[in-house]
Amino acid sequence: GAGVSQSPSNKVTEKGKDVELRCDPISGHTALYWYRQSLGQGLEFLIYFQGNSAPDKSGLPSDRFSAERTGGSVSTLTIQRTQQEDSAVYLCASSPPSGGAKTQYFGPGTRLTVL
């Protein structure tokens, strides 16, 4: 079946502009995560959604970052007034509702470059 998809794959923007990154999780997966990965670094947790529960936003680095998940499926991560330090690969992952491990399946990521 189809995996997690993300769009765009690459985004170049100017400092101060707003950007929207999209994630389509695997059908039926109830949990959805956003991470940020800077060059050569590990994954930095940003936010996760679980079903209809309130999202865990504890990883969002500033109020310029926000995310929503509509209809329990597609999610959009929005970065307002982008800064050069926002440049990174933004990874989305989803996991199924059942099963002990609840392994996360990652999308290919969106590479964001802020000039």
Place this chain on the structure above:
Amino acid sequence: GQNIDQPTEMTATEGAIVQINCTYQTSGFNGLFWYQQHAGEAPTFLSYNVLDGLEEKGRFSSFLSRSKGYSYLLLKELQMKDSASYLCAVRDTGGFKTIFGAGTRLFVKA
């Protein structure tokens, strides 16, 4: 605070065995994951431990000691394609928030 430590880089020889260690200090614990990430690609799941002991899956094994806050990933019969970053990640208690370590870059040489 939340802290996951693993070596930055390791080098090993094709056909050999390598052990990648991970120590963690987290506010809660609900399972430890190892992911493999090739350069420029997304992470892929390797293993999951929630109880103490060794989990074996083909050439890959993962060990967990919760009392010591310690895990390792063991790779046997190394192949060139095993050159990648290996990420240790801990899931928090009561939810699905997962904290990742910075990853260990493994170089396999001929």
